[in-house]
Amino acid sequence: MxxxxxxxxxxxxxxxxxxxxxxxxxxxxxxxxxxxxxxxxxxxxxxxxxxRVGGWCRAHRYEGGKLLKPDEQPEGKGDVLAFxxxxxSIRPQGLLGWLTIEMAHDLGLTLDSSLVVVPKSAPSARNRYLYTPPTLTLLPSSLLSTLKAIFTTPLIRRILPSLLLEPFRPRSPLHDAKDPGAADESVDGFFARRFGRTLADDMLSAMIHGIYAGDSRRLSVRAVFPQLWDAEREWGSVVLAGLFGSLARRKGWKEASAWRVRADEDVREMGRIKARIGASGDEGRRLVEAMEGASVWGVKGxxxxxxxxxxxxxxxxxxxxxxxxxxxxxxxxxxxxxxxxxxxxxxxxxxxxxxxxxxxxxxxxxxxxLPSATVSVVNLAFPDPSSSSSSSTSTSSDAAPARLFPPGFGYLIPRTVPSSHNPHRALGCIFDSDVLPNVDASAAQGLTKVSLLMGGSYWLDDDGKAEKKAREVVKTGTEMWQL
Ligand SMILES: Cc1cc2nc3c(=O)[nH]c(=O)nc-3n(C[C@H](O)[C@H](O)[C@H](O)COP(=O)(O)OP(=O)(O)OC[C@H]3O[C@@H](n4cnc5c(N)ncnc54)[C@H](O)[C@@H]3O)c2cc1C
CATH class of the missing domain: 3.50.50.60 (FAD/NAD(P)-binding domain)
Structure with a gap:
């Protein structure tokens, strides 16, 4: 040349x-x-x-009580708090999940130095709560816990008949519209039609608060849950598609929908990614094993x-x-x-x-x-009640409770909770110390971290009082759990 x-x-x-x-x-x-x-x-x-790079990926990091500037590296005293x-948390599921894991691996982020992997057996992977004054309701996470909840949880008892009736509800005429590609409805409309008003109002609206800080009445079901829309179109019922869909495809009774064909391709590609990571050596093999059993992962700091x-x-x-x-x-x-x-x-x-x-x-x-809403994230850290009670002289009758909240991911607040019980229009509360333990030194310092999501579709105008409001929300949630 x-x-x-x-x-x-x-x-x-x-x-x-x-x-x-x-x-x-x-x-x-x-x-x-x-x-x-x-x-x-x-x-x-x-x-x-x-x-700085990172956009939304941003933590406020404190070392020795001092806020580090963006890009300022900690001095390595081991007392960094990250908010x-x-x-x-990053989900290791699906093709995108495994591509992200491979990217982190390629970048040299290792299990020992940087990554925090939370197993599927962790309380934060199983315990999700709904804010249902006067208490927090634990949502079932398995068939067994659902059966148990029928007897113990009024909300589940109210929802169950609608779930059982879903296969008998009529298919939407929208699927037969002249231009079915353009037909759509709101997430709320779809769930209320198929699963009843209680599920749409008291459960789904909370879930949409948690994922999109959004209002289920204003989001498109085809954008948010395309699989459910297709399930109704093909089977006339989401429940029947869930129960018999894969059997019918295996037996050749039904053709796989386009997204299912893609999902099968994704599974094959995920296998190739895992093989590549595993073939890179011991760290790669450990990483694949850890991520296969993980609910989420995060990064130290x-x-x-x-x-x-x-x-x-x-x-x-x-x-x-x-x-x-x-x-x-x-x-x-x-x-x-x-x-x-x-x-x-x-x-x-x-x-x-x-x-x-x-x-x-x-x-x-x-x-x-696209219309958008502003969501306020307020991070709070409290002295862990269990560490303060162990060092205090209180008697057992007035001892501080062992925890601020029950072990779990956090709680979400349905839209239907009246403003008397949610005056600051909070969307939910994440129990950060449970969701990703060991990303920083908070546990060692006896601190419990939580994050409050506020505003979002409620468009909470920032009047500079977000922290005060967040504290009040946490206090109400704690009181409800301790009832
Ligand atoms: C509160 C919150 C919690 C979340 N939690 C999770 C979670 O737990 N797990 C998860 O997987 N996802 C989560 N997400 C979603 C995730 O954060 C985003 O999907 C992701 O960070 C988006 O990255 P992005 O690069 O597309 O956008 P951004 O992070 O918004 O980056 C866009 C970049 O473009 C820059 N930019 C904008 N305008 C200009 C301009 N005119 N010129 C040059 N640069 C410009 C911005 O400064 C910014 O750096 C969360 C999002 C939010 C808001």
Whole structure:
């Protein structure tokens, strides 16, 4: 190869808009998809308006009681407290789950150094609660616990007849509409029709608060639960599809739906990913074993440990990061077959663009903006009552309760809880110390961490009193459990 050929300027420039998990992982997979000669010809520029990467993956970290700046590394005193503001736990299920595990493994995050794996047997994997004043209701997590709950839990007793009647409810005429592709209804409408009002109001609305901070009446069932919509279309009943779907496909009585064909392909691909990770050595084998039995996993010091590792690896592979004003995208324009990306303090001329925020695209290409809501996440840490009682001189009759909350994932608050019992319109409370123990030094310091989700579809205006409101919500939940 001549010197002139070696000095050929980069011919392909990929601009990635946004350095959250989506942008960083796009760069990671793009590089992996290129063979080495193609890598030499590819320039990748990640544009990010903040001075840090990670987007929603962000933990406030304290060391020795002092808040660390973004990117400031702890001094290693072992007393770091991490408060997640966004994602905290990652599910190891499905193809996306295993791709994420493989990415963490490729980045060198190991079980001993960085990863925290929570087994399926942990209380946080089994115990989920609903806020049902005057008490917290434990939701069943298995057939046995469902049978038990019929006798012990009034809510389950109320819901059961509707569940049993579901196969006899009529199929929606929407499936036979002239343009069935365009037919849709709300999540709330679908569940109320198939499973009854009580389940839709008192259970499902809480679940949607937890996943989307959203209102089940305003979300599309086809977007949120496409499998359930297809199940009704094909079988006329979600319950029948669940009970007999796989048998019917195996016997060839029913054709597999498109998503089922994809799901089967995913399972085969997951097998290949596990084999690749396992073949990488002892750590890989341990990782596959641990993740196969895991309900969720997290990263010591916070999930942003994953995005920081991605950034460091990408930098070492020659990816450019334009941060702050230099990376704040103001306009994206197509000029001939190239893209001009103007930022507050620069311009990138690219052959390809990937945006993690569709609204940054030119108006002729951007999808219509989706309505969104603001969710407040308030992290609180309390002295663990069990450690304070052990060191106090109280008698057993007035001893502090052993825990703030029962062991579990947390509780969600249905929309139907009246404002007298939920004056601050909280969506739910996550028991962080149970969901991901050992991500920081809180247990060693005798602290119990919880996070409150507030606002969301209720559009709680931030009046600066979120912390006070969050404390009141926790107090009410604790009192209900201790009743
Ligand atoms: C409170 C909360 C809790 C969550 N919990 C979980 C969980 O436990 N598990 C889980 O799997 N998922 C969870 N999620 C979802 C998860 O956090 C997101 O799916 C994921 O972080 C989205 O990453 P992203 O890169 O697509 O977007 P973002 O993280 O929003 O990143 C977008 C990036 O683009 C940048 N940007 C925006 N505009 C511009 C511009 N004009 N120019 C340049 N850069 C720009 C932003 O600064 C940001 O860095 C949670 C989300 C929230 C909000």
């Amino acid at each position: 001549s010197a002139a050929r070696q000095l050929t300027p980069k011919q392909h420039t990929l601009a990635i808009l946004g350095a959250g998990l989506s942008g960083l992982s796009t760069a990671h997979y793009f590089l992996r998809a290129l063979d080495p000669p193609a890598r030499k010809l590819a320039r990748i520029v990640v544009l990010e308006k903040e001075h 997640e503001t966004g994602p905290r 916070g999930v942003e440990g994953l995005t920081e590792a991605l950034r460091d690896r990408l930098r070492s592979e020659g990816v450019e990061f334009w941060m702050g004003d230099k990376g704040r995208v103001e306009e994206v324009e197509k000029v001939g077959d190239r893209w001009k990306i103007r930022t507050t303090a620069g311009e990138v001329d690219a052959t390809q663009v990937v945006t993690t925020n569709p609204q940054l695209l030119p108006p002729w290409l951007a999808p219509p903006p």
